[in-house]
Amino acid sequence: MEPIILASSSLRRQEYFKLLGLPFNIMPSMLDETPRPNQSPADYTADMAVRKINKIIEQLRGRVPYWICGADTAISVDGEIFGKPRDRDHAKSMLEKLRNREHSVSTSIALFNGRNRTIDCKSVVSGVSFAALSGAEIEWYLNTGEWQGSAGSYKIQGLGSCFISSVRGSYSAIVGLPLREFYCMLIDNGYPYGA
Secondary structure, three states: OOOEEEOOOOHHHHHHHHHHOOOEEEOOOOOOOOOOOOOOHHHHHHHHHHHHHHHHHHHHOOOOOOEEEEEEEEEEEOOEEEOOOOOHHHHHHHHHHHOOOEEEEEEEEEEEEOOOOEEEEEEEEEEEEEOOOOHHHHHHHHHHOOOOOOHHHOOOOOHHHHHEEEEEOOHHHHHOOOHHHHHHHHHHOOOOOOO
């Protein structure tokens, strides 16, 4: 199989690539991830996934390999996009808004096919419901430091799962890589994988 450039430093995405047995190289794109005005969460993540690929193509200056994968995940409540928290106070504010309600998790994945120079992009929207967290529970979680670098200030695959009462949709998409959609994308774009 040909290696895929993963335009992400996400450990979760790397773990999923390893699970799938895909050869890959990590090349984070280092973009400004500020949402553009009036973008929906799904439009924002799709835009970011494609922009990450284009940034890698730009950085490679014409030495473009066959495959590049970009992905992005955002959490939203009432249309407000929650990215990665700036600091502890910002994380606390997010967790207070998430408690005792469902929020949306939008994850988009984009795949660049260097043979025909096309980008395929798919988005998945899932729902996560938080329990009615107490102030003490939020403080405990903040003290773990797990919120750092995590969209929405929590990790569903870590201690954050202690606060989740239900999940609607794709768990792997919530973690950061919608496996079913990615598998189909590889097959549909002619990547030699699977049956």
